[in-house]
Every structure is written in structure tokens, then in C-alpha cells.
Amino acid sequence: MELLIFVSSNCPHCPNAEKVVEKIAPEYYNYGLSFKKIRMKTSEGKELASKYNIMAVPTVLFLDDKNNEIQRIIGTPSEDSLRSKIEKGLGLKKSLFSRLFG
Amino acid sequence: MEYDLVIIGAGPAGLTAAIYAARYKLNTLVIGEQIGGMAAEADEICNFPSHKKIIGIELTKKMREQVENLGVEIINSYVDSIKKIDSQFLVKTNSTEYEAKKIILATGTEKRKLGLKNEDKFLGKGISYCATCDAAFFKNKVVGVVGGSNSALTAALLLSKFANEIYIIYRKNKFFRAEPKWIEEVEKNEKIKSIFNANVIELVGENKLECVKLDNGEKLNVDGLFVEIGSIPSVKLAEELGIELEENHIKVDKKQRTNIEGVFAAGDVTNGPLKQIIVACAQGAIAANSAYEELRTEPQ
Numbered sequence: 001m002e003l004l005i006f007v008s009s010n011c012p013h014c015p016n017a018e019k020v021v022e023k024i025a026p027e028y029y030n031y032g033l034s035f036k037k038i039r040m041k042t043s044e045g046k047e048l049a050s051k052y053n054i055m056a057v058p059t060v061l062f063l064d065d066k067n068n069e070i071q072r073i074i075g076t077p078s079e080d081s082l083r084s085k086i087e088k089g090l091g092l093k094k095s096l097f098s099r100l101f102g
Numbered sequence: 103m104e105y106d107l108v109i110i111g112a113g114p115a116g117l118t119a120a121i122y123a124a125r126y127k128l129n130t131l132v133i134g135e136q137i138g139g140m141a142a143e144a145d146e147i148c149n150f151p152s153h154k155k156i157i158g159i160e161l162t163k164k165m166r167e168q169v170e171n172l173g174v175e176i177i178n179s180y181v182d183s184i185k186k187i188d189s190q191f192l193v194k195t196n197s198t199e200y201e202a203k204k205i206i207l208a209t210g211t212e213k214r215k216l217g218l219k220n221e222d223k224f225l226g227k228g229i230s231y232c233a234t235c236d237a238a239f240f241k242n243k244v245v246g247v248v249g250g251s252n253s254a255l256t257a258a259l260l261l262s263k264f265a266n267e268i269y270i271i272y273r274k275n276k277f278f279r280a281e282p283k284w285i286e287e288v289e290k291n292e293k294i295k296s297i298f299n300a301n302v303i304e305l306v307g308e309n310k311l312e313c314v315k316l317d318n319g320e321k322l323n324v325d326g327l328f329v330e331i332g333s334i335p336s337v338k339l340a341e342e343l344g345i346e347l348e349e350n351h352i353k354v355d356k357k358q359r360t361n362i363e364g365v366f367a368a369g370d371v372t373n374g375p376l377k378q379i380i381v382a383c384a385q386g387a388i389a390a391n392s393a394y395e396e397l398r399t400e401p402q
Binding site for chain 2: 010011019053054056057074
């Protein structure tokens with residue numbers, strides 16, 4: 001799974017969002033997660049924003065191995081919600097049954 | 103960790119308080135969710151002395167750099183709670199606790215939402231609360247701006263650099279809260295059309311916003327809608343401390359003192375009459391000075 005975070009230089013919320021993703025994402029690199037920052041002013045940024053219909057920054061996009069969108073977070077994610085969504089996307093989240101009974 | 107002063111909020115009020123506190127040699131910490139606060143979202147600031155025109159993110163970056171150059175630490179975090187224990191305060195974030203002799207609350211405001219069905223669904227899919235952040239996504243598109251204040255008019259003017267058509271939707275019969283200079287600019291702009299005496303009552307679309315319905319019967323096909331209908335003071339921490347409010351703003355005296363000893367407040371969260379960056383800065387300076395005077399004269 002890959003995380004893309006779309007940011008722009010005139011977005012006051014973007015540095016906070018970047019900070020959260022940069023802190024949390026590396027915890028899951030061993031589970032097959034990768035992470036890339038996409039700057040909107042670049043041609044890659046414009047192309048990907050058009051492809052995935054990005055209309056706001058910051059947006060964190062979760063892509064599967066075939067580059068299909070799994071989900072997205074608009075705005076600055078909290079550390080807990082980002083962890084939870086990554087774990088769900090990677091299939092690491094245990095079911096209630098397995099949490100209760102191991 | 104113990105500090106002389108912990109400032110909650112990192113907008114112009116909090117950052118100016120930090121500059122003054124540092125020069126008073128107070129051991130100071132700033133904790134804020136968004137460095138620069140709401141001012142960082144402003145597209146053009148034309149009434150801050152020393153700058154003919156400056157964008158919000160640039161002005162607040164300068165403030166932040168000045169604070170950091172003075173050796174004050176700024177922590178980018180949300181404050182969960184503040185508790186008064188004897189004459190000290192315990193400030194908790196999700197990971198750390200800090201002790202403080204004095205507190206300045208500069209918690210600012212949060213954007214008000216329309217409160218309509220589909221508003222959350224279309225967030226980032228047409229609905230935006232930050233024109234500075236998202237205007238560029240609407241190149242050659244049609245957008246609406248809801249509101250009639252300075253922030254609504256400046257959002258429309260910024261959008262006119264990208265979008266083909268902009269509708270300002272305002273519930274009153276004319277603009278009277280905004281600065282005359284912004285009203286003049288909006289009226290001169292051929293891309294902007296103002297619709298008065300109207301409220302948005304429905305947000306329509308499948309996977310993204312496509313149309314808004316107004317209570318005057320009009321339907322507007324839009325690609326985006328920027329919500330600029332004012333803001334709500336962030337008074338949760340103040341309420342938990344038992345601080346007296348006035349019309350939902352923190353009530354302060356001339357020295358920016360609240361009714362709770364040792365707690366000061368500054369900026370848009372207070373009951374001051376003019377919500378402007380320069381006023382927030384001035385209030386931050388007064389609050390820091392008041393905290394310093396109390397610390398200087400209290401028995402150690």
C-alpha cells in the first residue's frame with residue numbers, strides 16, 4: 001500500500017499534516033507501506049490530482065498495489081486515525097473476536 | 103517540565119505574547135495546533151503596518167521565526183486539558199504534561215459550518231473552508247462563496263484569479279460588515295456576481311458537489327463552494343477552567359486578565375471589539391506584560 005500526501009506551499013494546514021504522516025508512516029514500512037509527498041505545483045502533482053480528482057489540500061490518499069484508491073483523508077489527520085486507517089488498509093487490524101480471544 | 107508561562111495558541115496573539123515573554127526572560131512554551139492560526143489562511147493582508155501587502159502564511163512565518171530566534175519552543179499539538187493545582191497549572195497534551203506558573207489562552211476561533219446534509223460528504227469534493235489552500239483547484243470552474251465578511255470577499259477575489267465565475271451568496275441585502283475597500287474590489291470584478299437575501303439550503307451531487315439550492319428558489323450549478331460564514335471562539339479549555347465568558351468570548355480586563363488568577367487571554371477568543379491581527383498582537387503583548395508583572399512582584 002502507498003500513501004500519497006498532496007500539499008501546497010500556500011496551505012497553512014499542510015506542514016502539520018506532513019508532520020503527522022512523516023511520523024506515523026515509517027512505523028509501517030516493514031509491513032509493505034510506502035509514502036510519498038506530492039507537491040501541487042509540480043507537473044506530477046497536477047497529473048496525480050487530476051487522475052485522483054483531488055480538490056483540496058492537504059489530502060492523504062491510500063493506494064493499493066495497483067494504484068487504485070482505497071480511501072482518503074481530507075485535512076490534517078490525527079495520529080490515531082491515521083494509524084487506524086493504515087492498519088485497516090494493510091489488514092493488520094484485528095477483529096473484535098481475535099482481540100478478545102487471541 | 104516547568105515553565106513560567108505556557109501560551110496556548112500559536113496565532114498572532116500567542117506568538118506576539120511569546121516574543122514579549124522571551125524578552126522579559128520568562129521561561130516560555132507555546133503550544134498550538136496550527137502555527138500562525140487563522141491568520142495563516144488569509145490571502146492578502148493590506149492593513150498590517152510595515153507591509154503594503156503580505157499573504158497570511160508569510161506574515162505568520164515571520165512571527166514564528168522571530169519567536170524561535172528568541173529561543174522559545176513552539177510545540178505543534180492539541181491541548182487536552184488545563185488544571186489549576188494550588189497556584190500552578192498542569193497543561194496536558196496527548197503525550198506530555200507541562201507545569202506553568204501563568205497561562206495565556208490565545209486559542210482563537212474555529213470556522214463555522216453551514217450545518218447542511220452532505221456538507222461533510224463533499225468536504226474536499228467541492229466544499230472548502232480555506233480558499234488560500236484550495237482556490238487553485240478551481241481553474242476555469244464555477245464556484246460559490248457563502249458569506250459577506252472580509253474573509254468571504256477576499257476569498258471571492260482570490261478565486262477570481264482561477265475560476266471563471268464566482269457567486270457570492272449572502273443572507274443580508276448588502277455588504278456592510280466588510281471593509282469598503284474589499285467591497286469596491288468585488289464590485290469592480292467582472293467575474294464576481296453577488297446574490298443577496300439568500301441562504302444555501304441544499305448541497306446536491308453524486309460523488310462531488312454539483313449544485314446548490316438557495317432559499318430564494320434559485321439553483322446554481324457550481325464545482326465548488328467556499329464557506330466563509332464567520333467563526334466560533336475556541337473556549338472549551340476556558341470553560342473547563344471556569345473562566346467567565348461574555349457572548350461566548352473570554353471576558354478580559356484592560357490587562358488581559360480573566361477572572362481566574364494567573365490566566366490571561368488574548369486575540370480573537372476574547373471579548374475585544376475588533377478582530378484583527380494587529381489587535382491580537384497588541385493583546386498578546388499586554389497579556390505577556392501582565393504575566394511578567396505578576397511573576398516579578400509575587401513572592402518566590
